Amino acid sequence: MSRVRDRTEDYKDSVRVAALSHGYTESQLAALMSSFIIRKPSPRSPFTNAAVKTLESIRELEKFIVKHRKDYVDMHRTTEQERDTIEHEVGVFVKACKEQIDILKNRIHEDERNKRAKTWLGTSDENSRLDLIAHQHGVVLILSERLHSVTAQFDRLRSMRFQEAINRAMPRKKFKKKPETKLAETPKSNLVLQSDVSKSGDQEVSTAPLRVQEQLLDDETRALQVELSNLLDTVQETETKMIEMSALNHLMSTHVLQQAQQIQYLYDQAVEATNNVERGNKELSQAIQRNSSSRTFLLLFFFVLTFSVLFLDWYKN
Known part of the structure; x- marks a missing residue:
């Protein structure tokens, strides 16, 4: 061998x-x-490149929030204007990421319409196309959830900021009442000094009218103090309510931004359902027409058959 x-x-x-x-x-x-x-490695598709770019943008947004977290929360590190600038930049980031995700969704719908017109149902190409579309929808969903988690993280920081502003506005009532007593004592002391000077300077004037004037001035001063304290309390309550309304407005805008994608998805589903209903109505109308034409054909067939039988019977006789 x-x-x-x-x-x-x-x-x-x-x-x-x-x-x-x-x-x-x-x-x-x-x-x-x-x-x-x-x-x-095989070259990436345009959809994959756009998805990777969107993911990088979301990561950059997350890094930006982590970098400026202390500057945004701590009031001693930055001013209110700088905080507003950080919030504006985050809003621009979120808007850009949302637009990129919307572009990806529109691209999926366009590819779905184009390929639906080119392929036949029931083939292997159709099955692979459906798998690809499902994969692309999953990618868009993951990007949306990632963006939602990042925006929720910034919402927590923003709620901390507004809570801090509310806490700063609330204790003013306690600290503003002490100077009022001092203000109430100073006019009295001034009036007493003026009365002493007037008594020493002019001994002929009686003390009774001066006491009446002092009493009137004291009453007016107390009334003004009460009115000013009431106005101060009203202003502080209004300021607190405005801060709370601003915080609620920001939170509402964030929730609206998060629900925009879901609303768009529901709108697309509604449009698709409308198209399906219209297509079904067309099919029903065609079926009705076919039914009427088949009925006419059957009547004509029976009429011809009856006439032919009668003709054959007459011909035999």
């Missing part, structure tokens, strides 16, 4: 000699062999 000899090395040498004879260099041969071992 003859032995089996491995000629693989001889084959490689012959291929190498043939390649060198055709003008290939050693570096080209090495690159060719490496390409056989390590294959190049």
Whole structure:
């Protein structure tokens, strides 16, 4: 029995000699062999590139929020204007990411319409197309959830900011009442000094009218103090309510932004359902027409059959 000899090395040498004879260099041969071992990745589709770009934008937004978290929350690090600037930049980031996600959704719907018109139902191409569309919808859903988590993180920071503003506005009532007593005492002391000076300067004037004037001035001062304190309380309550309304407005805008995608999805489903209903109505109208035409054909067939039977009977007789 003859032995089996491995000629693989001889084959490689012959291929190498043939390649060198055709003008290939050693570096080209090495690159060719490496390409056989390590294959190049297939090029990405435009949808994949856009999805990766959107994911990078969301990551940049998350890094920006983490970087400016302390500056946004701590009131001693930045001013209110700088906080508003950070909030505006985050809003621009979120809007840009939302627009990119909407572009991806529109691209999915356009591809679905175009490929639906080109392919036949029930084929392998149709099944692979449905799998691809489902995968793309899953990618869009993941990006939307990632953006939602990042915006929820910033919403918590914003609620902390507004809660801090409310806490700063509330204790003013306690600290503003003490100076009022001082203000109430100063007019009294001034009036007493004025009365003492007037008494020492003019001894002929009686003390009774001065006491009446002092009493009237004290009453007016107390009335003004009460009115000013009531106005201050009203202003503080209004300021607190305005801050709460601003916080609720920001939270509502965030929730509206989050629900925009769901509303768009429901709108697309409604449009698709409307198209299906219209298509069903057309099919029903065609079925009714076919039914009426078939009924007419049957009546005509029975009439001709009856006439032919009568004619044959008359012909035989």
